[in-house]
Amino acid sequence: MINLKDIRETARDMLAKGEARAVIGYRRGSRGMLAEPAFLTKPEEADELVWDPTCFHNLSLYLVHDRKHLAHAGKNSGGAPVAIIAKGCDARSIVVLMQEHYFKREDVYIIGVSCEGTGVVDERKLATHLNGVQASNAAFDGDDFVFTTAEGEKRIPAREVMADRCLECRSPYPKEHNLVFGEDKTGRQLEAPFAALDRFEAQGAGERWENWARHFDRCIRCFACRSVCPMCYCDECVVDSITFPVTTETTADEKASRIRWIERSAARSENITYLMTRAMHLAGRCTDCGECDRACPVNVPIRLLNNKMEKEAREQFGFEPGASIGGPSLVASFLDKDPGEFIR
Amino acid sequence: MSDQQPYEPKIVAFLCKWCSSAGSDLAGVSRIQYPANATPITVPCTGAVSPMYIMSAFNKGADGVLVSGCHIGDCHYLEGNYLARRKMYLIMKLLEFIGVEQNRFRMSWVSAAEGAKFAQVITDFVGDLRPLGPQDKLKRAEIK
């Protein structure tokens, strides 16, 4: 059981002693029970920190933001490290970022939090359970989540409202950490890995397409999936014209010769190209934090695409994303025994 | 296209310069006939084929995409085809996953000595694509 007091004290201590220039964690927001990202720089702010089943955000995104701010200011380092609260999946994201040299190990102080009996809540599943009743607070309690509502306390077995990815999580414990709270419950997985994916894949190709066609039609290209993803840290996205890093080195020719792989129109064909390319680019890098899926305002099951890549990588190439900082990259490496039967 | 003409699948064929493009040259020198549906784009190596190319070809209206290179162990650049094998496997699985017909994407190893095989690969591919009809899943909608 994680004691919130310990997390707060660690944060307070680190900020007071200057061991961290900021602590990124979770605090209660202004919207009911939901936690939101918190950026603490003063010791006295430590009491704002919370740890509950709505702490779904993968905060490593903000390490990326921090890096971009530093780079923009022409700095390589911000001095003391940034401390960050990280669940198992979040910590793996941090590992991938370090694997890709986005920052160095010493730039970050990982305060790991183990998802012990449970994981985080899936708002959509919860909404069905609460049936319109608003909750003002959420808490862990063993294998249950406890919600405070106007109609009193509501206790729900976690597995009924947990995010799919948490049910299937293979490593809820943040292996890479400086400090960790909570027990290592690796192997507690409540559903088989890729269970949701397997259910979807059990359909025929025709049915899968019908489903995806509807999903891709819904996409409004708000790019929340990309914006919320710590791995989508590119300054310019390969597939659209939303971002375009222009530096003093950028030539007029370069500006003129941007490849328009896809059009800006939110048409199905373009949405597919975008989302599939994103899935390819996340292959071997996505740690299944589920943020893209959660952020999508029109419920495109983006996780399934990424999950498909993760499953193939695991089963065919024995690859686990975010396993170690010095590990190989999925698409920049190969094994002699990689499958080749599909090739004529 | 008039009603009389049979449907002709459009194929983009990414051929590595050293093996498959040379193999297709050999098919030519040997005058082995095969359907004219595949337009070759010669790349240095299959390792240079970005999955984005596959997506883009389908997006621009290809009915089928072929990637062909040197046999494993024969890569002029030693490892390019190993890297390609992995990348292409992933994109193939992803296409299959969203429900694109398996036969729309194909990969083959055709060495410089395998002119007949090159012709066969194209013939088979066209044959497999015909029954599928035009690819409209990923294709950008036509201008109205």
Place this chain on the structure above:
Amino acid sequence: MEKILEKKRVDDWVAALTGYEVHAPALEEGIWGYQPINGPIRLDHTNTKQPPKEFAFPQREVFFSFEQIKGEAPRLKQVMPSGPRHAVFGVRPCDGRGVPRMDKVFNDHAQDAYYNARRKNVAYVGLACNKPPSANCFCLSVGGSPVSTDGLDVQLTDLGDRYFVKAITEAGKDLMTAAGKLFADPSAADQKQLKQVHAAAVAHPQRAVNNPDQAPAKLKASFKSPLWDELAQACIGCGICTFLCPTCHCFDINDEVQGKAPLNGQRVRTWDNCQFPDFTMHSSGHNPREGTGARLRQRVCHKFQYFYENFGMHQCIGCGRCITECPVGIDIIHVVNKVVENAG
């Protein structure tokens, strides 16, 4: 024109609207969205995920197509919106209030032919909110009301087994007269119940922007406030808040080239959005709204200051979508209150 329509007759009304393509909220993949009617109409929706702004301002609008044969002058062919008239059922009062705001934007200095062509082709059948459909509703504090008829052509009020149907505009009257026989005249009891329902709706507690009248001046005074950066620290720069906003109207215009020999394609308008980092990116690489703070300020000030200065009303209509859907808890009510309060 005020009438009573039994709920079970609503489908008959819809069926009688033969000159219209009727859209109503439908639940798909857990999302309420406007869809062409297909089976019995449902008006038990919370609020739709996306506002009905698409009917007049679609995400993609083709302006014209072009073709240029080498050595010849380019040929353009204007593409004007066409199609049947639309009747959109179940529009919430807040979204109704969005309509006149959009009308102003597209008809202020210049008339937007594309917008107007679509706009005159659509009629909105509103549904009063007997109770707030979302925990983040705040229409009352921005000059609206759960029973507002602003922007609507017809207003429905749920009186249990029947609707109180009120024509607001001539277009609304047309919709009702198309099936005149289905409607009954309201009794005094109906009128009384309507009053009671409306009074209760208005009395229902809501979240609120504290000093909406002071907001324009206070925001203006807070342009350089450090609060913007602080409040926007978690912002990920996605397009959810703006794309789902009933009054956000920014767009981009692109040429989508179809072929190069001869050069042909179409000029297309697509939604754009001030929260995307490159929205204000100059070709030189300079970005006047570099950080998330500047971009949040733009969105908030547009809603509560600039629009007010231009048109004498708040652009925000208090639907709460941007709050509910923000993946990282950015809350426009909280932001406005905080900045206004801080301005002293």
Place this chain on the structure above:
Amino acid sequence: MSKKRTGVFVCHCGTNIAATVDVAKVAREMSGEDTVAFTQEYVYMCSEPGQESVVQSIKDNKLDSIVVTCCSPNLHEKTFRDNAQRAGINNFTCEIANIREQCSWVHADKAKGTEKAIKISRSVVRRVNRNLPMDAVKVAVTRRAMVIGGGIAGIQAALDIANAGIEVILVEKQATIGGRMLQLSETFPTLDCSQCVLSPKMVEVNRHPNIRLMTYSEVKEVAGSVGNFRVKVHKRSSFVDPDKCKICDHCTEVCPVVVPNEYELGLTSRRAIYIPYAQAIPASFTLDEDACLGLNPIRCGKCKDVCEAGAIDYDMRPVTTTEEVGAIVVATGFDLYGPENMPELGGGRVEDVLDGLQFERLISASGATKGHILRPSDHKEPKDVVFIQCAGSRDPAKHCAYCSKICCMYTAKHARLYKKHVPDGRAYVFYIDIRSGGKGYEEFVQRTMEDDDTLYLRGRVSKLYRKGGKVRVMGTDTLTGQNVEIDADMVVLALAMTPSKGTMEIAKTLKIGRDKDGFLAEAHPKLRPVESVTGGIYLAGAAQAPKDIPETVAQAGAAAAKVIALLSQATLSRSPLIAKVRRSHCTGCGMCVEACPFIAIRLEGGKAVVNEALCEGCGSCSATCLRAAIDVKNVTQMQIHEMIEACLA
């Protein structure tokens, strides 16, 4: 950037193209392309007047790039690029659209063929629009070679290169050079003493002013490419200073540790401090770290105490050095196929069943028995000896598919040598076929059969096992159709030759290919038999394929000649079509570094940097980069994008 002015030259190739492709239509369609300023068709574009016309048209029309739609670029790309240069434009702005091999010759339907030819041509025109003028990259050459492997192949190659005045580094894994040949007693077909032939060469290597010998050393890492390799060599510690060692042998007398002697293939034992052979080069003892009691005067220290020369130094450490060389010869030799793989032939566990190399040591004057043939189990002279050929060779179902080539000859030699030593003994040879192509080889085998009265039995041995102090060999004589049972005193297996373990490792380290059997792959089986697929790396000896000594020496000489030719040039020209980083887009993630097969990319200041001398332009980096931050020049993603578009227009 002002608009390109591209010329398109459509070749009819007589009727080769024109018969099945509407060439006029191709030209017409190309003239509709925005950047095409000039088109021309001609019956033979590659003919003298055709080429002149290309040159003239470039000049007359102020073209800055050209596309020739004709035959495969392998045939005339150079021709037309030269023409481009002659006309004053850069040769890299000329591209070939292959509408013959890839179109007119394979499609009889003229309408369809024409359509495809247009697509091909259009895609190349679009590509050329974005081609940049470029100059070939000149790279200086390091005038030094490395030979890996100190067997006869390596020795020969090193001597030949050194004699041409080029510095050579010869790297050998063992404590001495000499390799397998040093283990042999006599060699066929002349039966001259192997060591007598080899020793002078070994000495020459040691004394040669242009040869630096690195024994007990292994190549760990190779970077760079033809002309400029950087090789990391790890030298194990021998704990004996070869310059001081007097090879007096006092140390072995006191060393308490006894281990099997690998140089004698386990037939004898040695001490922890030992000299592989009396003729070892360098002439020095070596202390086997793994066997020694502890390199510590407190634990033992006897050898150090007794060494008058003070040659033993327990503190000697392994050294890793980086050597810069311009070319590499790989001569890492062979091993024998493991008998443990062949349970039918005793699986290596039946006493008095030896392999060919063990038999060589047994009959060698310098071997365990000082040249007397005594069987290992009881040190008695064997009277019935069975030689089994093709043990592991020519057996695609169970073992190696290939013929090991030398076994027929050395088995005949073994039989003869045996008869010389034991005139009253009986020698039997099981064989499948006798392959004795080679000067004097067939005569040699005939003499073995006739003069030495060796019984050749055509057939395979199905089983052998120990019985009553003998080895019972059960086989079939396919010529008589009879089953044969022989109770032999000793059996000698002519085991298949396999690439040495070191060969497999070196192939990985050098990133040179291997064939299906694991031998090093030559660049072309006929025309480039001594080159590896990687420029600047050459092959010699049995690491490439089974071969005998004369063949090995010939190949080593050929490899040396190639090295000499390469290193006689001051600079090398390299294709400029190599990777280029867009620094603004690079985030320094390092995926390109990992993907690059040539170690040509490194991270510097958080950005990828391409080493122009190493990059081969394969594009693996480009397809791996998530940000399109790296591209191969003139085959950019932008160009491919436009080509895809053109193919589908």
